[in-house]
Amino acid sequence: MSTIGPAAGGKEPLIIARGLRKEYGDFTAVDGIDFQVNRGDSFGFLGPNGAGKSTTMRIIAATLTRSGGDITILGKDPEVRGPEIRAHLGVVPQQDNLDNSLTVEDNLYVYGRYFGLSKKFIHGKIEELLAFAQLEEKRGVKVEALSGGMKRRLTIARALVSEPEILMLDEPTTGLDPQARHILWDRLFRLKEQGVTLLITTHYMDEAEQLCDRLMVMDKGRIMAEDSPANLIKTYSTKEVLEVRFGSDRNAQFADQLRSMCDRIEVLPDRVLMYSDDCETLLHNVVSKGMQPTTSLVRRSSLEDVFLRLTGRSLVE
């Protein structure tokens, strides 16, 4: 079995977007974005609700027509050669659209048929996918009788029936229990090792950090930043973060005083985040100025801090 390492050899561009736009009526959901995804990449879209992630994903999936700009997928224009592009994609939409009135097994079967795959091939594949989604015991059950997380797993398995070159997952682990999430991460990682290109949107920073070697942060239809997770943290945050709480009413009251003491602060409803490369000293200074926080915590910067900085929005809002 030949294994193509991530981004092996000369990078072959699979998706190239230039000035990509999408308007719904007079509302602009995607506002002229440029990006490129290479074969073997695992590429993550981050951004608050309504940023335009799903919209971008659907344009790439050749199921939504763009309003402007250019995009090629596998070297083809989705408007002209949609079916050919879609033949090589596996798509997990944000909202499951399984056929509720069919069984688990039949859902996989009919979906495989849409790719023109032979019955024999699909039946072999079904076993593999049921194992993958851990739904062997539910194979004969109608989808409407599955739990939310099981449906999600089935949708993901369904996207794999055609052994896609590019796998697109729109918030794949929303609704999954922690164990199912970790199993999925493991499987996705193996697919990546086999050379499958991954496109993922997520609201979980740990997921983005685990799975993606490149991240694009979007807000209001624009790209705010694009880089590897480590570089993003390096560029947009300090080494460490100090979290202090003074009680809901007093956080804002101390804000001005705190701001002058470090690189940057963020005042959240329940706490204040202070950015500095040396937070132990910073905490010491805060206390010595007579501000006694009820709790304090020093931690390393994470993607959440990047997200907060770039979009001005907290995840726990």
Added chain:
Amino acid sequence: MKTSDAVLIAESLKGRFAEGTYSRRARAVLEHRRIAFKQGHWIVVASGFVEPILYLFSFGYGVGKLVGKIQVTPGHWVTYAQFIAPALLATSAMNGAIYDSTWNVYFRLKYDGTYKAMLATSLGPLDVALGEIGWALFRGLIYATGFTAIVMPLGIIKGWYGLLAIPAAVIIAFAFASIGMLYTTYAKSFAQMDWVNVVMLPLFLFSGSLYPLSIYPDWLRYVIEALPLYHGIQIVRCLSLGIIQWSLLLHVAYFVVMIVVGLTFTTKRMRALFMR
């Protein structure tokens, strides 16, 4: 801590009739129906009486030409339109009530989770049942009034007794809605819901709506006379043709039984479904 209003209201109902089953707020359910009612949908409801009117024109006029007059009681001949109009009114009352209490309720029961939410508040199952059925009655009333308003000026329904056809239609709707809802709370799948349609068509076609039962052999007539729509058609037909007799009370009694049975068991069933 201050006791919330909701708790106070619930407390005040303690020890009253049907405590835990009925909190006298079926109105809240009706209100939900009204609010959830999509803007454009009034036209569906308002035009509900169009179907029987079309039937009346098509059959009354066209088929009427082919069949001539019909004898309803010895010596009492009426036009074909006069003969079928009451049957169409009764049938549309049944159809409207059944549709509301079956398919619509089924969706709310299985998919929308509406009842689950309602019964998680202090509303009881009888509130929900009455509210839903009340809605069906409201539609029945609109249908019957619309139909009568169009048909009366044409002289197809005669006399002031004819106006009694409207409350009669409401009773018919009440009875069918109660039973329809009962069935729905037992239905497990779409296939079972489909049976509702399967039953409605022959009920309409065979219950003496389009021709007198006298053309049937005796045994078949007895079967038909045991079915509910026959009684509905009889009430409306007698009232609108001015045939006032004691047997009308018998027909009404039939519907009262349907209503009581339907409501009782629907309530029980809702309780079993949601409040275990």
Added chain:
Amino acid sequence: MAISDLTRRGSLQIIDVAKILRNGSLYVAEARIRNLLQWKWSIVGEAVANPMFYLLSIGIGIGKIVNSHQSVGVDGVKYLTFLAPALLAATCIQGAVGEATHPVLEGFKWQKGFFAMNATPITGKQIANGVLLAAMTRVTFGCVVYFSALYLFGAVHGLHSLWLIPLTLFAANSFAVLMMGICAAIKNDDLFLNMVQRFLIMPLFLFSGTFYSLSSMPKFLQIIGWASPLWHATEVGRWISYGHHISHGALLFHFSYMAIMTIVGFKVAHHHFVKRLAK
């Protein structure tokens, strides 16, 4: 068995795009039919019960009164014979419209299944064609059963009456595809379907000369019949079945009307399926 234990060949090797472009509609129809087969007994039951109810109630019940009142019959034949081609066409047209529009609601709105299909190489056109194909498969079954019932009741005679089947399917298809297209174009489509049922299907059923000849209606009501595929199918059907008088010109007109409806229907359906999927 985990996914990585198998040799992954990848979609570039295993998928034949040209084949999908050719056969996509069949795959869609296959999926629809698989879905319908779950209700096979309801479908069979309905296919058998429906003609029985109508034939017994209207054909024989009303027929008894009509025949006793009209010494020469209707259009020169027994009422049941007169009624048969119209009932067949009415049932099949209604069935086809229902089966072609209901999945459109489901696919675009309730379950979004069309969007799932469209995430594969399947195109909007193929989805429309596939859904229609499945609908017509079901209707063909119903039509054959209905025809057999007519035959058993003595409402149609002779081998030539078998032509009623393709005629009816042609008419049913023409209306179904048009309604499917319109349904895809409309946003508030559950309301729309209700309205269609009430203001289109019902009047067409009742005023297309189904239960008596159209000419006995006042002129302004006859117009409904002229617009209705049911009337066109009924006229031709009566001609096939018992030699109802009809001119060559009229025959040509009836067929052209249904053919144009079919062509326009496909155009509308394809256009709106593609458009709505890409929204």
